Amino acid sequence: MDFLGIILAVIGAALSVTLASIGSSKGVGMVGEASTPVLIDDPSKFSRLLILQLLPGTQGLYGLVVTVMVMLNIGLLGGNAPTLDFKTGLLYFFACLPVAFGGMTSAILQARVAVTGVTVVAKKYSDSTKAIISATLVEFYALLCFIASLLMVMNIPAVTGT
Amino acid sequence: MPRKHGKDLNLTKKTNETQYAYAVSAVRVRQIKALETSDIDRMIAAPTDTAVLSILESKGWHSTGRISDVNDMLEKELSETWRYLSEVAPDPALFIPFILKNDFHNLKAGIKSVLSDYEADEYFVLPCTIPSDTMKKAVEENRFDDLPAPFDQLGEEMYDILVRTGDGQWSDVIADRAALDETLRCAEKTGDELIFRISELFVAAANIKIAFRSARFGKKEEFLERAVGSCTSLDRDRMIKAATEGVSALLEYLSTTEYADGTALLKTSPSDFERWCDDRAMGMLENVRYIALGTAPLVAYYLGKEAEIRNVRIILAAKQSGLPAPAIRSRIRRLYV
Structure with a gap:
């Protein structure tokens, strides 16, 4: 049963980047789709639209950072096949969940706000900064999940005493 | 066969809203050029029908400047709206009603x-x-x-x-x-609930108009049974019975329905009832401007364009017959902007 700990940790690491990236790719795609007709009409609005499109993309990055941290901590990036007890593996698994699920959900919801922002850019360009701020507010919760996951991952060795 | 009541209808089909991101944005970009109340005011105040056409040209409508080509222009405008909707919508069949x-x-x-x-x-x-x-x-x-x-x-x-x-x-x-x-x-x-509710309104209004005309001309029950269709918001049998009894009985029945406010206008002018129905449909779309994704903004785009075209037709016809501005204004439909 020695391998169970490492399997759980790797599943957690995989989930954190996969789910967060699914959310980000859906979100960036959705805002990109919404931006295209505005760009066709007026290409000069590209810069504001780019910011809106980029916003849901950060969650995937948060997921990747957590994944890398987990891999570093368990020694998977060192090239050796590490061993991990079940309890530690389970701790890594749960530590990855906030950024995995929080990242995925917030990316999709942030994209919805950004899509409405695209309408603001199209119709009232002078107010488009407000739309960007609205979309940025959702980012705060993705950030909370990321920090929570990161703190947990960084402190697991200390908790388990390994 | 009697139609199902509202509560029995299956209007719970969930469309994948995120599929509509491109389509909604595309129609909203087009709506930037939609006629606004101020444009309608300018057209009403315009001295001649050709001046109205000039205003439309400045808003991007493809006018030849000749009043004889107006019908073609309006038809092309609506066809182009439909073509665009069909092009951008993930499922254009939804809008066929x-x-x-x-x-x-x-x-x-x-x-x-x-x-x-x-x-x-x-x-x-x-x-x-x-x-x-x-x-x-x-x-x-x-x-x-x-x-x-x-x-x-x-x-x-x-x-x-x-x-x-x-x-x-x-x-x-x-x-x-x-x-x-x-x-x-x-x-x-x-x-789709919105598409059904608006279609229901159009069908109910048409049925009411048929029943009203039949009552006025004393048509028999056999005729009404063939002419009046079913809809969930009206009791077809009661309406037919009331229509065979005469206009007063029909209006009395209609005063008990959700169309009471509108049908009260039938007494004075059937065209006022039509305007009431058109405005009610636009009223149903009022909150759609706050909806980011889904079918509703596309419905609003098409019906909004129809309302614009209807108003342009009314203004041009009124200008040709020399109607004064207040009379034109009283016929104008609500816009979706």
Whole structure:
């Protein structure tokens, strides 16, 4: 049963980047789709639209950072096949969940706000900064999940005493 | 067969809203150029009909500047709106209930034109679901089987009535009833609540107008049974019974329905009732501007354009007949902006 700990940790690491990236790719795609007709009409609005499109993309990055941290901590990036007890593996698994699920959900919801922002850019360009701020507010919760996951991952060795 | 009541309808179909990101944004970009209340005010204040056309040209409408081309311009404007909607919408079939009436009109016009030795497509209107060529060929060659249901059987029946009896009114009654039933059936099939509610309003308004005209001209129950369609917001049997008893009985029944405010206008002017219905439909779309994704913004785009075109038609007709500004304003429909 020695391998169970490492399997759980790797599943957690995989989930954190996969789910967060699914959310980000859906979100960036959705805002990109919404931006295209505005760009066709007026290409000069590209810069504001780019910011809106980029916003849901950060969650995937948060997921990747957590994944890398987990891999570093368990020694998977060192090239050796590490061993991990079940309890530690389970701790890594749960530590990855906030950024995995929080990242995925917030990316999709942030994209919805950004899509409405695209309408603001199209119709009232002078107010488009407000739309960007609205979309940025959702980012705060993705950030909370990321920090929570990161703190947990960084402190697991200390908790388990390994 | 009596229609199901609202609570029994299956209007819970969930569309994948995120699929509509491109389409919603695309129609909202187009709506930037939509006519606004200030444009309508300018058109009402314009001294002549050609001045109205100039205002429309400045808003990007493709006017030739000749008043004789107005019908073509308005038809092209609506066709272009439909073409664009069909191009950007993930599922254009959802919006068919709004143009289905044109196919029924084309079938009626086509059969009558052929029997009167005119070109079958001379009076066709656009947009429609059946291509003009297909409809023209079917009516000219008397091959109604080439048309999809229910146009195949309906075409046969109408042609038969016109050839055997020459009763154009009866043929129209059958076609109009089929149009109402088919519109509501298609709307229900979409599973989209907004599309159904608006279609229901249009069908109910048409049924009320049929019943009102029949009551005024003392039509018999047999006629009403054939002409009046079903809808969930009206008790068909009660309405038919009331209509056979006369206008007062009909208005009394209608005062108990959700259309009471509008039908009160029937006493003074049926056209005021039509305006009330159009405005009510626009009222249903009022909150759609706050919806980011889904089918509703596309519905609002098409119906909003229809309302614009209706207003332009009213203003141009009023300018030609020299109506004063207050009289024009009283006929203007609510806009979606």
